[in-house]
Each structure stands twice: as C-alpha cells, then as structure tokens.
Amino acid sequence: MLPRHADPIAAIATAPGRGAVGIVRVSGKGLAPFVQGLLGRTLRPREAHYLPFPDAQGQAIDRGLALFFPAPHSYTGEDVLELQAHGGPVVLQLLLARCLEAAQGLLPRLRLAEPGEFTERAFLNDKIDLAQAEAIADLIDASTEAAARSAGRSLSGDFSKEIHGLRDALVHLRMLVEATLDFPEEEIDFLRKADAQGQLSNLQQSLGRVMQRAQQGALLREGIKVVIAGQPNAGKSSLLNALAGAELAIVTPIAGTTRDKVQQTIQIEGVPLHVIDTAGLRESDDEVEKIGIARAWDEIAGADAVLFLHDLTRQDAPDYVAADADIAGALPEKLPEGVPVIDVWNKIDRAPDGGHAPAAPQAGAHGAVWLSARTGEGLDALRRALLAVAGWQSAPEGVYIARARHVQALQAVDAHLMEAGAQLASDHPALDLLAEELRLAQNALNTITGEFSSDDLLGVIFSSFCIGK
Template sequence: MSSHFSRIGDTIVALATPQGVGAIAVIRLSGKEAIQITNRVFFGKNLEEQASHTIHFGTLRDGDRVIDEVLVSVFISPRSFTKENVVEISTHGSSYIINQVLRLLIRQGARPAEPGEFTQRAFLNGQFDLAQAEAVADLIHSDSEASHQAALHQMRGGFSQEIRELREKLIHFASMIELELDFTEEDVEFASRDDLRVLVEKLLRVVENLISSFDLGNVIKNGVPTVIAGKPNAGKSTLLNALLNEERAIVSDIAGTTRDSIEDEINIGGVMFRFIDTAGLRETTDTVEAMGVNRTREKMKSASLILYLFDLGDTDMVEINRDVNKLENIGVPFIKVANKLDKSNNQFISELKEKYPDTIFISAGKKENLDVLKEKVLELVNLDKFRTGNTVVTNIRHFDSLTRTRQSLLDVLTGLDEEVTNDFVAMDIRRSLHYLGEITGEITTDDLLANIFSKFCIGK
C-alpha cells in the first residue's frame, strides 16, 4: 500500500508547472494548514483573513532574506480542486527560486507531494469519481483535438454518468432479488424475471457499444499506426518526409536504403497519425535487408492503416494485382497510392482508375495531391461516432472492466434461461455491479489507486 494513503491529513507541496526555466512557476500546496504555512513566510496581507478565490501580492521571505516577489492565490475548503485548503504561489521561473521556496515551505511543515496526490485527494474527497480523475491525466497528455475532446468529455462526467445509470438500474433489481431470498418460504416474487431479462439485454447493448468504441478510443488516445509499404524506391521515405515537412528519413536512389522502420507523428484533422516508413518489400539475399523486410510484414499486420505505395513508372498491373491480393489477406484497411505521376503514361493511369477507382495519385517528391491523400486517410479512421458526442472508451482499465461486466450479464441471462435459483442470479448481478463500480471508483483497492495515481506527474 502506498505510504501517502495513511498521510492524507498532511499538507503537501509541489511545483505545478513544468521543470525548467520560464517566466513564471506555480507552486501548489493542499491541506488543512496550507494557508497557515504560506502565511508564515508571506509578507503582505494576512492570508488567514482573506476570502476564498482571491489573489494577493507580496514577498516570500526566509527570515529577513527576501526570496522573491510573488502572487498568492487562496482557495478555502471545500471550494478548491482537492476540496481542501489550497494555495498557489506564482513566482519567477528561476530553478534557484523554485528550490528555495519549496525548501522553505517544507521546513514550515509541508511535505513533498507524491505523483498524482493532488488529484487523488480530489477523488478521495468526492470532487469527482475515478474515471474523471484518470481523465485529468489524459487531458494533460492530450496532443490532438480528438484526444483533448475525449478526455474533456470524460472529465466532465459524460462516461461516468452512463456507468452510474447502468449500476442504479442493476442495484434496484439486485435489492429486489435479495429481498426475495429473505422470503423463500413465502413464494413471493418482488422482481419480475421478464423485466430483469429486458433490463439485462438493454444493459448488454449499452455495454457492447462502449466496448466496441475502444478501438476508436485507442486510436484517439494513442494515434493511428499507419504503415507506408511498397517496393524499394517506390518513394516511401520521400512520402514520409513530405507529410512531415522535414527530412526525417534518408532518401536515396539506391534500392534498400531503409533497413529498419522509421516512425514519426503528424496531426491530420485533429487526429494523431503515427506514420511508419518501412523497408521495401522484395525478395533479397542481403541478411540485414531481409530482417527489415520481415519487420515490415509484422508492422503491416499490427497497423490500423496501410498506405500501399507504388511507383507508376516501375510497376505493372500484374504486380499491383498481386500486392492488392496480399494486402486483402492481411485484413488491415489500406489505401492504394500511386506515386511519381510524372513518370507514367496516361494509358496506364486510365487502366488503374478503371480497375481501382479509389487509387490516390500523388507526386511525393513534388508534394502534389498530398491533401487528397490526407483526406482519404482521415476518412478511413471514421470519427463520425466520436464527433456526434457519443461516449468513447479510451482507457484499457475501463475496457477490461466492461468486458468482465458483459460476461457477468451474459451469465445472468444464462441463469434465467436455465431457471437457476435466486442466490445464483443475485451472485451474477453482484459481479456485474462490482466490475462497473471498479470503473468509477465505487469499488476500489489501495493497490489499484496507487497504481493509477503513480502514473500522474508530481504537482497534479
């Protein structure tokens, strides 16, 4: 069990802004004595006499020595992020000043905060549930519009509300069945089995939708792994450089230059894509190049999207047909991208358009039609469900709990079909409630909380 669970009454302090030199830094305290501790070293107004949500100018001093001129923001319990007394001190962003202030406050009775301890206290004090607390970390780490919106929706309680509604309906039936167990000799029915079946089937549909949204949620949170695959010298590295607008990959006329995969990210339409430039697909006797080709095939199988790139001036229809068949067998969505427009003839282009009308024609070297390619890439991700405001599951822990919930609900239906006794039905319902409760924190263990909040940054 993490040590700070038993020290919840301490006043904690940490730097809330990133490490390093900057214009300002914010040092945050939370706890019963946060205002008194700060007041002992702050020279300005008496902070203990000030109203909540006020800001005050003054100096921080260690004895007679002035450390810095600061602004101090006061938040009085329960009107703060943690629902405790909170003070935020804005200092100049010198690392020397920051260290001096932290050491001063620790000598006055505060202790250094552990990772995620501010957010953990907010959860323990009922500011929000566990799913919302986890969304705080996701919001901090969001690097695209889509991941930002998903985290914000979860932090505001959209996901939690759906889970709470599911639990409340199940709790009602669970209590009715438990009541029946107290009247087994009376042969009374407080909970209609038909109504319970209707409810469980309805809940299953909701849970299934949430589970199925995880693929999209994972893409939104972690980016779309997109492999650029094709023969050597098809222009894969040139395309990666063109998409990134920088010379990230080595470009050469010598076939087989790329021996291992090169990855980088680009934001397209508010979604992060992890583009992976791979070794060219061909048979080779070069041991190192062969290893790269094998890795390419593995990357293709694990990708969410493949850009099949071929050189219009060095590829015939037979080869394209063969490659398309292989890609279809892999089962990963792919886009046919015809590169080097200036090296082809109109007849071959017409044949391609007739047989594969969804082919995207580009010139990576001249950066022609890249916008068309980006639009097609974004289209295949299919963010319609996300953009209509539906809840999207982005957390693997939530996905796991929902999967267990689904199995428990299926067990309830099996029990009803086989007309098992009430105690077994009640047991399956209680398991469903347990797994749903794990998501929002109604069911927790200290180890679970320690694991979740240890992944937060210090100061949050």
C-alpha cells in the first residue's frame, strides 16, 4: 500500500451541476473526533441525522442529513462521513472547504480525493475485488439497459465467483503436479491415478464457458465500430438516419454532400454499435472533399465492421460498377485481417427489378442485405447481420460485464493451459515446465480479480473513475 493511502480524503461525491441532493464524503481512520468538531455533536453509527452544517463562525451553510459509518462497515472499509445537502455547486464547495478547514486541527493530512480513490480504498481494504471495482465504473457508464444489468451482476460478484472457481480447480491441479516433483520416480503413475489429464480437460471446458460469457460482456460494454462506406449518393447518410431513427446527417441528391464523418451510437438488443457515416469514396479535385475521403479511409482502417453500401438503381451503369470494383479491391488492403465487410444493397424500393440481381462484385464474405433506407424495408435483416458479425450470441440475462483486459487475461490462461495439456499428453512430460505453465495460468487469472496486480495497472483503472467515487 502506498503512503498516500493512509491519508484521509474528502470530495464531492455527486455529479457536477445543480440537483435536489448533493453529497460530500470523507473517508479515513479515526474520524470520530473530526465529526464531533465539524458538526458540534456525535453521530450514532449508520443513522441519518438531520442537522445544520455550521461554518467556522457557527452559521449554518445548509441543513441536511449527516451519516457516520465506522470502519469496517463502510464503503471504503475506513470510517466514512457523508453530508447530504441541497445539490447546488456553491453549497457543496462551501461544505467541502469547511471540511478541509476543520481538519487542520482535528484530522491532519486530510486532502482532496483523487479520481476513483474511494473505490480504490474499498478494493485495498478487501471490501470488493478488482473486477467488482471496475463494474462500479461500468454501471455508471452503461449506455444500454443490458449493459447496466450485466454490470450489476459483475458488481454482485457473479464474474468473480466464476474466476475463483477456475482458480480453485487450477490450484488443485498445481498441487498434484508440484507434489510429483518431490517424487520423480513415481511422477507419471501418480498423475495418471489422480486423472490430471481429466482435471485439466474439465478446467479447459469451464474456462471456455467463462470466456464466451466474458466476450459477450465485453461486447456489451465496448460495442463495435461500424463504418458505412461506398460511393457518393449510395444512401450512406440515409442509412445512418434510418438506423438511428433521427435526422443526423444531411441528405441531398447532390453527390459529395457528406464531407466529414457523422457518428451515432445505437443499440441492438442492448449491444451498442458506434455507426459512422463517411464521405463518398471517389476521385475528386475538390480539396475539401479530398480531405473528407482521406478521413473516410482512416475510419475504415479502424473499423470493427464495414457496411459496403451499393446503389441498386445504378447496378447496370458501367462506370458505377467499375468504381464499386475499385473500392472492393481497396478494402482488403485498408482493413486488418478478419474485419467483416457486409454488402448492403440500398434502394430496393426504386430498383427496376426489385434489386435481387446485383451486378457489382461483392467485397465481403458475410452475405448481403437488400434494403431501403428510405422506407425501412430490410433494416431488421441488417440489424441481425450486425449482431452476427459482432459475435453476439447470449441473452443479456446470462452475461456479466467484462472488459477487454479480462478477455485478454482469459485468453492468456487458455494459452498456458494448452501448453500444459501438450506436456501432459507427451510420452515424457517435462513436469517442471508443466508446473510453470499452470503457475502462469493462475497468475493471469489473479490479475482479473486483483489478487496479483501491479500498481501501474491499478493507477490506470482507478484514474478513469469520477472524483468522489
């Protein structure tokens, strides 16, 4: 624990701005004398007291509720004082300043809290583990109902319980393997009798199930970046407006209307998708449009999925078909390997033959969708296709929120277990290498819940929290 963790801390714990109620929170060791000096009376533990909050001259700054939570039965595991006042920013700043002023003789070293420091102390004092701490931030930042419910499950410990179950099975297997290192002449028979191979196989199957749910949870939290690309006037802006259900992008018959990206986050079955409309891809002498086209390719290069939009009303025009073929040839060069491209054939309401016989080449191997951005026909099929390429499989009720680092840690565990399995399956396994792979797998698991985490990792995680949380 770093020296700063011993300092008492204070902060406004509610969001900036005006509101009905605002909270000033103080956390530290031995707050009782400070509470007495600040409020002029003692407070019964975990009981709301309605009283004035006096300034240094005894005049009331405000009247509100004061609650005192003695350690260890508090959010941080330390003594915690909460002052609940009217939610004006000036009132809360006055209360915070008064706390810092009163601390000069009563609570030395009281300072303003850093972002996420209250939750960091809850983690350091074993009130929550690291996955639960991250779930608090994810619950605050949730952009969909499904993400909020999944974050709630992680906060209640569902994800952590899965990780602890994997760790316990891994520890048991490590004990078997490391015990054989002391009896090398019996090592192979001992492991076979203990069914080490079967235990490892069961562990890998359990890990696979956890990885699948974690990947779904990470998708709920992060979403995917979807870029709409294609020639001018193919209907990209109309498609963005149709998916968003709002007039976000300007739509005109004039080619090149969109000069810069327009972005909107939508949700499909609770999965956030960050949809970006880009400038039409073509050769241009207009300097402004050329900048927009360059930015469009930059967005395409960073996409998780691309909607390659085609215009069915021009599917028989040789120049249009040739330009589409050029874009189709350029996309694989711009996109990282494995990024899906969905061919979207727009304007079926205006196509002479109904738009069922595209002449232009397809760029992607993920099928094609026919739709009308103007009438909405076919939009549901596109939404299903987007969920499919995103990898969404589970119903929200069975998913807990997870982060990219959790998925990466589980993938590292999987890689180490595969190496361990290869050692066990060999005729002459190197048990010291097998033991090392299992140790590394356990270390990777422990980084998820924080039982093995560097101070640098903690700094990155908690710095993303709001101040006062």
